[in-house]
Every structure is written in structure tokens, then in C-alpha cells.
Amino acid sequence: MGVLVVAVFGSLIVGVLGAVGWFALRGRRQALAGGTVRGVTLGVGAVGFASYLSTVLLGASFLFPVSLAVPFQLFDLSAQYRFLIPLIVGIALVAALAFPWPSRRSAGVAELSRRGVFRFSRGRWFIAPLVVLGFILLLTIPAGLASRPDEATGFYTAYVIELGGENSVGTGIYGWFYSVPALVALAVLAVVTLGVLAAIARPRLGLNPAGESRTRQLRSRNVFVAATAALSLHLATVLQSLAGTASLRGSFSSSIGTFSVWTPFAALEIVLTVGSYVAAALGAGLWAAVALSAVPARRTTPAPIPA
Numbered sequence: 001m002g003v004l005v006v007a008v009f010g011s012l013i014v015g016v017l018g019a020v021g022w023f024a025l026r027g028r029r030q031a032l033a034g035g036t037v038r039g040v041t042l043g044v045g046a047v048g049f050a051s052y053l054s055t056v057l058l059g060a061s062f063l064f065p066v067s068l069a070v071p072f073q074l075f076d077l078s079a080q081y082r083f084l085i086p087l088i089v090g091i092a093l094v095a096a097l098a099f100p101w102p103s104r105r106s107a108g109v110a111e112l113s114r115r116g117v118f119r120f121s122r123g124r125w126f127i128a129p130l131v132v133l134g135f136i137l138l139l140t141i142p143a144g145l146a147s148r149p150d151e152a153t154g155f156y157t158a159y160v161i162e163l164g165g166e167n168s169v170g171t172g173i174y175g176w177f178y179s180v181p182a183l184v185a186l187a188v189l190a191v192v193t194l195g196v197l198a199a200i201a202r203p204r205l206g207l208n209p210a211g212e213s214r215t216r217q218l219r220s221r222n223v224f225v226a227a228t229a230a231l232s233l234h235l236a237t238v239l240q241s242l243a244g245t246a247s248l249r250g251s252f253s254s255s256i257g258t259f260s261v262w263t264p265f266a267a268l269e270i271v272l273t274v275g276s277y278v279a280a281a282l283g284a285g286l287w288a289a290v291a292l293s294a295v296p297a298r299r300t301t302p303a304p305i306p307a
Helices: 002-025 037-058 072-078 083-094 123-146 176-201 207-247 266-292
Strands: 154-162 167-172 248-254 257-262
Touching: 002 037, 002 072, 002 207, 002 266, 037 072, 037 083, 037 266, 083 167, 083 207, 123 176, 123 207, 167 257, 176 207, 207 266
Parallel strands: none
Antiparallel strands: 154 167, 248 257
16 A cells, blocks of 8 residues: 555655745745745645645545545546646646736836846746756656547547558557647736746835845746746646656567557657656746745844843
8 A cells, every 4th residue: 555655646745745844945945925926826735736636636546445436527627628627727726926016106216227028037037947848848848749649539649550461559649739729828827927027027016125026036936936846737737747758668460470550659668657746846846946935034132142
């Protein structure tokens, strides 16, 4: 039972432990100011983490038939839209990070510097989402080109290995039927991310420019973290699907014996499987990190020095 729990919830556990470790070492040095900002951030992180947990529980429902009686329709919808769910959740939650809107009537200070979209962003924050996005595109395009129309549905979700003559073996693959909507969702996520960064950066600063600049910087960082979490969980589902495709094996008999065939990327099955766990742990940990960033910072009280 312990091995089963680790196999199902291992990525989630590792992600949470990593987020808590990061928060204990560095996260408590900074905190968001304002009850509304903290509440929104905590809600976004909690909902993002809960959405991943719910997909894990749905996927593992057949392993726990007594404790998790899930309707077949819900399980079927989760399986059918498993590639889109992390992105749709990410789009909604990244958009939620734009709130609260600053009041236009509030007093502020005059600024000579230009308030650009990336004013409160750091260049290194772009590395993680761009790397994850690069992996997604690197897998999506070849998988789509390798897909064929399914004989029953006509959708590009089939992967077939011809064995000669009328013999062939096939399985499902992350084909164009799944990847095209996901690519559209990726574009929407990118646009929403830029829009939220602009919404955070553009309004003028209030009467406490140093404190508000620090808060906006933390909010901008959370936007990158949330977007990367959504990308990572989407990448995890793609890797898991391609690992299943790579496991395809087949055999056929001929006049000179039996021959076995496998996919050209069968050797990558283990790599794809491990990669899916790593991406899932990263996504879960990042959603947990967003929620933990709403925890008040640790305050140090100076101790009096005796004369």
C-alpha cells in the first residue's frame, strides 16, 4: 500500500516538501502587504493546488473503489480534457492575480520613470516558463506529426506501426486533436500573463512607493510562478501520455518465425515517465509556493544590549 501511495501521490508530496523548504529558507523574508492581496494570493495558490490534487484523485479513483466512488462521466471528462485542464485553471488563476485593482482616486506620487509591463519583473523569472514552454513545443509538434486519424472517430489521436501487409499495431498518442486546443490555450495564457503584469505595473504608486514597489514585485513574481505551474502540469500530462505511447509493443508471425516491433522512441519510456513526475512535482510545488507567499513575513525584534 505504501508503494501505491508513493506512486500516486509521490509528485505531490515532493512538490509540497520543496515549496515548504523554500519558504522556510527564503520565503519568510518577504511578504505581501494588504489583507486583500494576501487573500487573493492565498486563494489562487490553494485553488491551483486543489485542482491538481483533484485530478490526481480522479486518476487514482480506480485504485480506491471503496473510498473514491467517482461517477464514470466525471472520470471520462477528466481523462478527455486532461491536457487542457491545467492550462484553463492557470488562465483563470493568473487572471485573478490582477486583483485587487488600485483605486484611481487614491493619492500618489509623481513618477518620472516609465511604467512598463515588466517594470517590477526580473529577467531570471522568464527562464523557467520559457524552458517549460520550449519542452512543450518540442514534444507537441513531433507528436502531432506522428498522429493519424482514429478509425472510429476520425480524430488525430492514433499512432500506428505498420508490420507489413495488412498487419499493424497501434495505440493512442498526444496528436493534433489534443494539441491544437492546447496550443490555443498556451497562447491565451501568455496574453493573460502579459495583461496581468501590465495591470500590476501601470497604475501609479501610492504614498509609500518603496513598500508598494516591493508588493508589486512580489505580485509580479507570483504571476510568473502561477503561469509556470500551469505549464509544468500540462507538460506532465503530455510526458505521461507519450510514455504510454512509447510502451507500445507488438509481434507478428511469418514463415520464418515471430518478429517483435516497438516504437522508435521506446528507449525514452523511462525518461518520459520520470520527466512527467518531475514536471508534476514542479507544478504542485509552485502552486503551493504561491499560497505560502501570502503568509506574513517573519519579523525580527531588535533585542536591547545591556550597557
